[in-house]
Amino acid sequence: MESEISEPKxxxxxxIEFRDVSLRIDGSRPLVSxxxxxxxxxxxxxxxxxxxxxxxxxxxLINRLLDATGGEVIVEGKAxxxxxxxxxxxxxxxxxxxxxxxxxxxxxxxxxxxxSLEGWLPSRTRERVEELMRLVGxxxxxxxxxxPRELSGGQRQRVGVAxxxxxxxxxxxxxxxxxxxxxxxxxxxxxEFAALSAxxxxxxxxxxxxxxxxxxxxxxxxxxxxxRLVELAxxxxxxxxxxxxxxxxxxxxxxxxxxxxxSTG
Amino acid sequence: xEQTKSLFDFLIQNRAEVLALTTQHLVLVFVATGAAAVAGIxxxxxxxxxxxxxxxxxxxxxxxxxxxxxxxxGFLIPILGSYGIGALPAIIAxxxxxxxxxxxxxxxxxxxxxxxxxxxxxxxxxxxxxMLLQVELPLATSVIIAGVRVATVISIGTATIAAAxxxxxxxxxxxxxxxxxxxxxxxxxxxxxxxxxxxxxFFLGRIENRLAPGKSRPLARPLKxxxxxxxVALLAAGVIYSFGSRSGExxxxxxxxxxxxxxxxxxxxxxEANSDVKVGRKFELAGDIxxxxxxxxxxxxxxxxxxxxxxxxxxxxxxxxxxEVYDQVKREYAEAFDLEWLEPLGFNNTFAILVRGDDARRxxxxxxxxxxxxxxRMRAGFGQDFMSREDGYPGFARTxxxxxxxxxxxxxxxxxxxALANGQVDLIAGNSTDGLIDKLGLVQLRDDRHYFPPYxxxxxxxxxxxxxxxxxxxxxxxxxxxxxxxxxxxxNYAVDGEHRDAKDVVREFxxxxxx
Numbered sequence: 001m002e003s004e005i006s007e008p009k010x011x012x013x014x015x016i017e018f019r020d021v022s023l024r025i026d027g028s029r030p031l032v033s034x035x036x037x038x039x040x041x042x043x044x045x046x047x048x049x050x051x052x053x054x055x056x057x058x059x060x061l062i063n064r065l066l067d068a069t070g071g072e073v074i075v076e077g078k079a080x081x082x083x084x085x086x087x088x089x090x091x092x093x094x095x096x097x098x099x100x101x102x103x104x105x106x107x108x109x110x111x112x113x114x115x116s117l118e119g120w121l122p123s124r125t126r127e128r129v130e131e132l133m134r135l136v137g138x139x140x141x142x143x144x145x146x147x148p149r150e151l152s153g154g155q156r157q158r159v160g161v162a163x164x165x166x167x168x169x170x171x172x173x174x175x176x177x178x179x180x181x182x183x184x185x186x187x188x189x190x191x192e193f194a195a196l197s198a199x200x201x202x203x204x205x206x207x208x209x210x211x212x213x214x215x216x217x218x219x220x221x222x223x224x225x226x227x228r229l230v231e232l233a234x235x236x237x238x239x240x241x242x243x244x245x246x247x248x249x250x251x252x253x254x255x256x257x258x259x260x261x262x263s264t265g
Numbered sequence: 266x267e268q269t270k271s272l273f274d275f276l277i278q279n280r281a282e283v284l285a286l287t288t289q290h291l292v293l294v295f296v297a298t299g300a301a302a303v304a305g306i307x308x309x310x311x312x313x314x315x316x317x318x319x320x321x322x323x324x325x326x327x328x329x330x331x332x333x334x335x336x337x338x339g340f341l342i343p344i345l346g347s348y349g350i351g352a353l354p355a356i357i358a359x360x361x362x363x364x365x366x367x368x369x370x371x372x373x374x375x376x377x378x379x380x381x382x383x384x385x386x387x388x389x390x391x392x393x394x395x396m397l398l399q400v401e402l403p404l405a406t407s408v409i410i411a412g413v414r415v416a417t418v419i420s421i422g423t424a425t426i427a428a429a430x431x432x433x434x435x436x437x438x439x440x441x442x443x444x445x446x447x448x449x450x451x452x453x454x455x456x457x458x459x460x461x462x463x464x465x466x467f468f469l470g471r472i473e474n475r476l477a478p479g480k481s482r483p484l485a486r487p488l489k490x491x492x493x494x495x496x497v498a499l500l501a502a503g504v505i506y507s508f509g510s511r512s513g514e515x516x517x518x519x520x521x522x523x524x525x526x527x528x529x530x531x532x533x534x535x536x537e538a539n540s541d542v543k544v545g546r547k548f549e550l551a552g553d554i555x556x557x558x559x560x561x562x563x564x565x566x567x568x569x570x571x572x573x574x575x576x577x578x579x580x581x582x583x584x585x586x587x588x589e590v591y592d593q594v595k596r597e598y599a600e601a602f603d604l605e606w607l608e609p610l611g612f613n614n615t616f617a618i619l620v621r622g623d624d625a626r627r628x629x630x631x632x633x634x635x636x637x638x639x640x641x642r643m644r645a646g647f648g649q650d651f652m653s654r655e656d657g658y659p660g661f662a663r664t665x666x667x668x669x670x671x672x673x674x675x676x677x678x679x680x681x682x683x684a685l686a687n688g689q690v691d692l693i694a695g696n697s698t699d700g701l702i703d704k705l706g707l708v709q710l711r712d713d714r715h716y717f718p719p720y721x722x723x724x725x726x727x728x729x730x731x732x733x734x735x736x737x738x739x740x741x742x743x744x745x746x747x748x749x750x751x752x753x754x755x756x757n758y759a760v761d762g763e764h765r766d767a768k769d770v771v772r773e774f775x776x777x778x779x780x
Binding site for chain 1 (some may be wrong): 379381382383384385386387388389390391392395399400403404
């Protein structure tokens with residue numbers, strides 16, 4: 001308790017809070033319900049679950065791509081519904097699996113998107129773009145003038161990460177950013193990203209269905225099943241969880257041979 | 266081969282006219298598709314914002330496209346009233362045809378933007394407007410241009426039909442060629458129009474390719490070229506149109522067919538030859554524009570037909586006595602419009618009942634009454650106009666007691682000549698001054714019961730103009746009675762059939778007549 005008061009920027013300060021949040025569209029089965037959790041400053045919360053378990057929906061409730069129909073999402077102390085969605089989104093970086101890079105923009109203009117929307121001076125924008133491209137491992141000389149279709153999948157995703165970081169947002173949302181990459185590239189980017197997030201002190205919410213990725217990146221893992229958060233714990237506690245869905249995921253880690261047998265035969 | 270050579274010769278000899286018609290054609294297409302783009306692109310964007318509207322709006326635009334162009338022109342004539350003829354209805358029709366491809370492509374182009382790009386744009390905090398201008402429109406541009414391209418090509422083709430309602434353009438050659446069965450003339454309209462369509466297709470295709478997402482410096486070259494070409498075309502149009510505008514002291518006008526151009530030129534030349542009055546020419550005006558321009562003082566004289574003035578302008582029921590009609594239009598024009606009818610020129614441009622020469626000789630046909638007893642073995646073909654008008658077929662058949670082997674075939678007037686010459690029909694109602702009558706060896710039967718009202722040609726001049734230049738009256742009246750039906754046919758044929766310049770044809774006639 002003492003430490004919380006003397007160190008307001010400790011990892012216990014909630015930046016995003018979910019309070020009894022649910023989302024139901026047109027009277028059908030709710031997409032998510034009874035969500036109650038916090039995301040603390042500087043942590044990387046990984047939302048893990050099967051396809052359709054509600055993790056991406058939860059992510060979109062944070063930057064108001066979706067609006068909750070019940071309860072309240074609070075971002076930086078203010079209800080999301082009270083935020084101007086445009087202002088809110090510019091404070092939150094967003095990376096998606098398909099990258100969503102603008103095909104008619106060069107790499108440089110893609111990365112510069114938020115700074116240019118925010119009306120930064122061109123010189124400052126250019127500096128920032130170069131800095132970020134180096135940060136994500138792309139040589140500005142080589143890549144600044146290229147178009148997305150001239151890049152490999154991994155390079156594109158690096159640009160996607162650089163674009164999300166460009167406005168220096170305190171929060172980053174990532175929706176299976178490495179899901180479409182080959183295993184080697186994926187592992188490489190995960191490694192680099194883990195190092196990067198440790199340096200940047202951003203609050204990150206990261207969606208994946210890959211438990212290896214979750215363990216590689218997470219400060220805490222939240223497990224989704226049927227639109228509910230069924231487990232929320234640090235990696236070590238999560239590995240020991242008794243929840244059947246958590247066990248199912250962990251088993252895929254413990255029995256790699258069994259999994260290979262399953263998939264081949 | 267020969268066709269190609271004669272087409273080439275024709276285009277070279279008539280290059281000024283070809284250029285003028287091409288420019289007119291381009292202006293119609295440019296204005297119409299330009300307006301359709303200005304209206305259709307925002308409408309397409311609106312549909313992406315209000316998807317519920319998209320089905321009914323696209324369906325409506327689709328229905329518009331299925332209306333045959335002649336029918337659409339027909340609908341527009343009563344709606345637009347006195348502007349129902351000329352460039353305006355043509356532009357409106359082309360505009361309506363152009364809407365569908367432009368709206369549809371704008372809509373599908375924007376809706377087709379990769380959803381992940383859209384999601385990323387929203388997620389980055391772009392406003393709706395920023396998304397539209399920076400993401401959706403740029404990514405949809407090549408699809409939108411493809412729509413404009415389709416609309417332009419359709420318009421270039423459809424604009425040829427616009428000549429039917431007096432809008433000019435390359436369709437003039439096509440219709441004139443149909444009327445004269447002159448393949449070269451038809452090709453002179455069709456080939457440049459087709460080339461224009463190909464050029465537009467190629468050119469807009471280039472722009473479309475350049476604008477495909479992810480290309481660098483997208484607009485520069487083709488757009489500049491396009492703008493330059495359009496500027497040159499517009500400039501040329503301006504120059505050409507300005508030739509037709511008021512430049513002399515007395516302006517002579519004509520309606521938009523060959524005979525009228527010859528007559529306008531003839532009036533102009535006799536004034537120039539017999540006085541020092543400067544003469545301006547404003548020929549080929551559509552519909553009742555010459556009449557309205559005369560009332561408005563924009564022109565000073567044109568040649569009108571007594572029957573037309575009597576029924577179409579003064580709205581009287583047809584009367585058959587030529588003297589009575591002439592006297593009445595002369596009196597009423599002076600009272601109502603302050604316009605003077607000068608002496609009739611001599612010929613009567615009325616319906617001509619025509620048969621093949623060999624039939625006339627074999628059956629000894631001279632008058633329409635002579636046909637009555639043969640009519641049960643004859644087939645007739647008439648233009649739509651003749652079938653429907655007050656002084657047309659029903660009264661004609663009654664007056665002469667005609668009973669044809671089968672109900673008359675209704676077809677385009679220009680096609681009836683061909684049908685008669687080929688033996689598909691045996692009797693048609695043509696035009697008494699048509700050059701084709703002599704060319705095809707047809708015989709006109711005398712209207713011995715005076716069924717058809719007279720359409721005597723005479724110049725109408727503003728009385729104000731006559732007061733200022735009294736010498737005009739005697740100059741024009743020196744032509745009185747000089748132009749017989751046969752003479753008029755020859756002149757028409759010299760221009761329509763032999764493709765000679767109306768100026769030269771008129772000059773030779775005046776020399777021959779001793780003016």
